[in-house]
Amino acid sequence: MIGICPQFNVQFEVLTVKENLKTFAEIKGIKSKEVEREVQNILELLDIGNIQDTQAEKLSGGQKRKLSIGIAMLGTPQVLFLDEPTAGLDPLSRHKVWSLLKELRAGRVILFSTQFMDEADILADRKAFISHGRLKCVGSSLFLKKKWGICYHLRIHVNESCDLGSVTSLVKRYIPNVIFSGHSQYELRYKLPLENMNKFPDLFSGLDSCSDQGIINYGVSMTTLEDVFLRLEEEATVDEDEHVLGEEHAEAGPRCPDEMEPDSLLLSGSGKAAVIGLGLWRQQVSAMAWVHFLKLKSSMKNLQSILLLYVVFLLPLVLQLSLVAAWQSVSAWELSSARYFLPQGKRAWSETTTSLLVHNNTGTDIEDFIHMLESQDLTVEITSEENTTEELKHNGAIKVSCEGQSYRFTVLCHMEIVNCFPVLVNIISNALLRALNSTMHIRIWSHPFFSIEDPQYWNYFVSFYLFYMLLLFPGFPPHFAMGYMQDYKVGARAQLRVSGLFPSAYWCGQALVDIPLCWLLLFSMFGIQFALSTKISWHADALFLLITGAFGYGISIVLFIYVISFIFRKGWNCDFWSFILIVVSIWLENVL
Secondary structure (H helix, E strand, O other): OEEEEOOOOOOOOOOEHHHHHHHHHHHOOOOHHHHHHHHHHHHHHOOOHHHOOOEHHHOOHHHHHHHHHHHHHOOOOOEEEEEOOOOOOOHHHHHHHHHHHHHHOOOOEEEEEOOOHHHHHHHOOOEEEEEOOEEEEEEOHHHHHHHOOOEEEEEEEEOOOOOHHHHHHHHHHHOOOOEEEEEOOOEEEEEEEHHHHHHHHHHHHHHHOOHHHOEEEEEEEEOOHHHHHHHHHHOOOOOHHHOHHHHHHHHOOOOOHHHOOHHHOOOOOEOEOOOOHHHHHHHHHHHHHHHHHHHHHHOHHHHHHHHHHHHHHHHHHHHHHHHHHHHHOOOOEEOOHHHOEOOOOOOOOOOOOEOEEEEEEOOOOOHHHHHHHHOOOOOEEEEOOOOOOOOOOOOEEEEEEEEOOEEEEEEEEOOOOOOHHHHHHHHHHHHHHHHOOOOOOOOOEEOOOOOOOOHHHHHHHHHHHHHHHHHHHHHOHHHOOOHHHHHHHHOHHHHHHHOOOOHHHHHHHHHHHHHHHHHHHHHHHHHHHHHOOOOOOOOHHHHHHHHHHHHHHHHHHHHHHHHHHHHOOOOOOHHHHHHHHHHHHHHHHHHO
8 A cells, every 4th residue: 555645735625634534544445444443543643633523624734734644644554655744834743743754664665755854864764865856866864974075063152362273273283184164253163074083072172271262162063964955956967977876885884674675675564455356446436425425515606506507497487387377367257248338328438338339321220229239238329420430439339231131230349448349249149139039148258368277288388398407407417527627626636546546436436426416406307397287197108218318318417527527627617517518408409
């Protein structure tokens, strides 16, 4: 098993510290019964137990760094890669990490990069300096310091009465090959070769006895890796013929086990990764499905977008059903002549009723017809003038003319009076009925244009909204099936891959959540439509084809979104793709 801690922090922001550790533990193949114990061990080692229930997005930079280190250390990996593991940590936390790495380095390989020379000097058995992408030198601290001028630095603090030449002569009396490296106003600096260490006590005694020469105090320090680094920076190039690695064998003496050849390095065991094969794959699928579910659950923006699209889908449906409900309240009403014409004996016109105008164009007396009209409780006004339509004083009029032995009736209505024509026709029909000495009476009603009980209406209703739903639905999946784009942007996908996650387990874990969610949205839309269209009788074959098609459509569109998110992982966000897919669906509908 390999553990990697990249330079940037990689974790699932919506999960807590403990949930992140458990997820990566399952991905790395740690047995389910050992996951809890392993997670608790990491929490204790890194001293992050007090934040184990805190979401990763609420952690500070240093706490996130500890979590990244903990993820890399899960399962006791035999090879551990750490890229600046202590960057952003406070001094106390940094020293705790140092102590932890010292304890864990036995029996395993730890390769880490750092910009802190003291960290490299304390932790690493072998150090490598890289400049501009090229390896400058490799070796132990002793080898590097000796190779690049190891020595002791003597610093002497003096007063104004001190004579530089006298002090230098004093030092050379004990160490002839001392090198004067510089001075400031009250400090003299010398380099003492390593091979003269046995003369240091005499030098110190001599300096102590010459306080009268203006020497206040002095100190000795050893060359650090930082000095080596600065020395390397001053070098323009490294002489490749120096055989740095070869000389280390002769000068550094016998090497410790950590400096042996890679082929001879035996790794003890394989960590805690006991789950392998199909069992590991199933465990990883379950872990990825759980993570994806929690991410969707906490993503308020995506949930709001899905809800908005659902409202857009329901809005015309609710409007249509509201109109249907309003239409149901419209009942048939009788078209009575009393609604338009004055009853007999009433001469005063109202705002809605007038007398019935009869234009006699026969040239003879039509008293019998007038009598039959008046028998219907109508106030009749007779005229023989031709210009009856010039003044619109009446709601309606009947023009009676004679053609041979037959009468011809023409009805005229005011343009603002609704349903006047059928009323006038009914008045004439009742008059003719009375001419036959009948006591019956013809009545007429106005009914709605169509009946909502008609199955054809509901067939059209359902067909229209099914089509509307299929145009709108492609906008839903981008809001929950494009998790790969986010994982790629934050580097989580790479971290999962190096943690041993099977690519198929990643996608199957995503699909295990996305496809059922897609089906849920589809069938909820179908259910709403069918629940509100109970007038339609469905055949079993049609229902089977519809359900089968919905299952296949849900799977295909989710997989299609996966392809888009993989190809365009650096591109636009889910809102853009939601809009594009809806536009493409509408365009295809117009083309096809």
